[in-house]
Amino acid sequence: MNREENISQLQNTSKIWDIAVIGGGSSGLGVALDAISRGLSVILFEKSDFAKGTSSRSTKLVHGGVRYLAQGDVGLVFEALKERGKLLQNAPHLAHDQPFIIPIFTAKDRIMYSVGLKIYDWMSGRLSLGKSEFISKEETLKRLPGLKSEGLYGGVVYHDGQFDDARLALNLAQSADEAGTCVLNYVSVNNLVKNEAGKITGLQVSDKLSRKKYEVNAKMVVNATGVFADKILQMDNPEAPKMIQPSQGIHLVLDLDFLGGKDALMIPKTRDGRVLFAVPWHGKLVVGTTDTLREKPKLEPEALQKEIDFVLETAAGYLARNPTRADVKSVFAGLRPLARPKEGSTKTKEISRSHKVILSESGLVTLTGGKWTTFRKMGEDTVEYFTKVTGEKLKDSKSLDMKIHGATSRVPDGHWGIYGFDAQPIQDLTKENKEWGAQLHPDFPNIEAEVIWAVREEMAMKVEDALARRIRMLFLDAQAAIDTAPKVAALMAKEMGKDEKWIESELAEFTKTASKYLIKK
Numbered sequence: 001m002n003r004e005e006n007i008s009q010l011q012n013t014s015k016i017w018d019i020a021v022i023g024g025g026s027s028g029l030g031v032a033l034d035a036i037s038r039g040l041s042v043i044l045f046e047k048s049d050f051a052k053g054t055s056s057r058s059t060k061l062v063h064g065g066v067r068y069l070a071q072g073d074v075g076l077v078f079e080a081l082k083e084r085g086k087l088l089q090n091a092p093h094l095a096h097d098q099p100f101i102i103p104i105f106t107a108k109d110r111i112m113y114s115v116g117l118k119i120y121d122w123m124s125g126r127l128s129l130g131k132s133e134f135i136s137k138e139e140t141l142k143r144l145p146g147l148k149s150e151g152l153y154g155g156v157v158y159h160d161g162q163f164d165d166a167r168l169a170l171n172l173a174q175s176a177d178e179a180g181t182c183v184l185n186y187v188s189v190n191n192l193v194k195n196e197a198g199k200i201t202g203l204q205v206s207d208k209l210s211r212k213k214y215e216v217n218a219k220m221v222v223n224a225t226g227v228f229a230d231k232i233l234q235m236d237n238p239e240a241p242k243m244i245q246p247s248q249g250i251h252l253v254l255d256l257d258f259l260g261g262k263d264a265l266m267i268p269k270t271r272d273g274r275v276l277f278a279v280p281w282h283g284k285l286v287v288g289t290t291d292t293l294r295e296k297p298k299l300e301p302e303a304l305q306k307e308i309d310f311v312l313e314t315a316a317g318y319l320a321r322n323p324t325r326a327d328v329k330s331v332f333a334g335l336r337p338l339a340r341p342k343e344g345s346t347k348t349k350e351i352s353r354s355h356k357v358i359l360s361e362s363g364l365v366t367l368t369g370g371k372w373t374t375f376r377k378m379g380e381d382t383v384e385y386f387t388k389v390t391g392e393k394l395k396d397s398k399s400l401d402m403k404i405h406g407a408t409s410r411v412p413d414g415h416w417g418i419y420g421f422d423a424q425p426i427q428d429l430t431k432e433n434k435e436w437g438a439q440l441h442p443d444f445p446n447i448e449a450e451v452i453w454a455v456r457e458e459m460a461m462k463v464e465d466a467l468a469r470r471i472r473m474l475f476l477d478a479q480a481a482i483d484t485a486p487k488v489a490a491l492m493a494k495e496m497g498k499d500e501k502w503i504e505s506e507l508a509e510f511t512k513t514a515s516k517y518l519i520k521k
Contacts, residue, residue, distance in 0.1 A: 044173075339369060
């Protein structure tokens with residue numbers, strides 16, 4: 001992806017795009033992917049970086065949703081399990097099978113979870129990742145050596161998917177870009193352009209890096225901004241009622257030896273009625289999540305102290321070694337774009353994660369709700385509105401079987417796996433400059449060439465883009481990311497032709513953001 005080349009396309013003021021997408025997270029990228037599979041021309045605007053918001057802050061699971069099955073949302077589970085299976089086929093470098101173990105303490109629980117998960121297996125059909133089974137106490141502790149043994153009866157193993165959320169978003173942007181989509185980060189939408197009849201005909205946007213403004217023509221505009229959807233809806237109609245209720249979920253990152261092994265832990269019921277996961281991810285252990293109502297959406301939400309305490313206390317009830325605040329390597333928070341509940345209601349965990357597509361009188365199409373696992377189906381359902389808005393015939397969707405950028409039958413070993421077929425070209429950069437073969441940080445396998453690649457091929461414009469979403473260091477160890485930032489800034493500045501002032505500004509901005517990922521001890 002080349003941002004300068006894509007920005008230059010905005011100068012063609014006579015071009016009319018089939019679809020203009022606002023939002024570069026999972027929702028917007030899902031729309032773009034499906035639209036290009038039907039041969040439509042697409043332009044996508046992200047006001048920050050791809051997946052900067054909620055889409056980089058998930059529990060890193062591609063799952064049908066055991067909890068949704070327990071709540072009786074069978075339709076969503078069927079849909080999600082199908083999408084889970086196809087994503088593992090279409091992006092094998094980013095999504096893979098992850099065994100989970102539910103600790104069992106009574107014979108009654110053994111029967112209940114064994115039966116429930118057999119139904120989950122059956123619903124997966126031919127896209128199943130493996131059969132669930134009961135294992136003994138001894139086998140459970142062998143597979144999860146960090147689990148408390150007191151009162152343990154055994155465990156139930158089941159299979160779900162795990163992935164790298166921000167890397168998937170990036171690869172989706174690359175897939176769209178390669179198919180002709182004009183994909184842009186750091187471009188904000190200032191206004192919706194309408195004709196005399198009040199129908200939307202385009203957008204007024206501004207490049208946040210150059211400060212230049214542009215007007216773009218489009219047959220259909222899609223609002224796929226997640227928790228910020230109300231802002232675009234009210235841009236369209238100042239009287240529009242608020243539709244989104246942000247719900248915050250946080251995750252704590254610990255050393256992997258708190259749990260041990262390769263299996264993930266699933267705690268089926270916490271004191272607030274949610275589930276809690278402890279999942280191995282990039283050599284660390286991600287533990288979460290919470291469900292806390294927040295009134296206003298933020299691009300960089302922060303974990304509340306009570307949320308941190310809740311996750312630590314819940315984890316301590318199951319882990320042999322109690323995690324403390326000093327053990328937390330990074331803490332990150334994300335906001336779910338839930339449908340606003342009825343007046344007086346504060347329960348969000350029961351709200352379905354099914355998505356909705358809304359068509360406004362102006363022709364604005366808004367996609368709300370949903371979850372990462374079903375991003376492609378969300379995009380497909382949204383693009384179906386193209387005929388309603390334009391009256392033009394629409395080709396059938398082909399996104400279900402589209403291979404995503406990086407997909408390869410031979411996934412590289414180690415951390416190179418997330419790059420898929422790009423792994424070798426990145427390593428080849430060290431032939432251009434041997435120094436780029438040096439590690440960025442002694443505790444991480446990433447090398448300098450990955451930063452050069454992020455600038456040249458992955459549209460990384462800021463230090464945070466590189467350390468948070470291209471290389472996931474900020475999410476894995478915030479202090480390590482802060483320590484690495486000067487080296488990354490210097491590499492990016494030289495590659496991009498930036499001066500010392502840019503480096504100073506970037507380091508100050510990154511340190512301010514990264515400090516929010518450090519837990520207050």
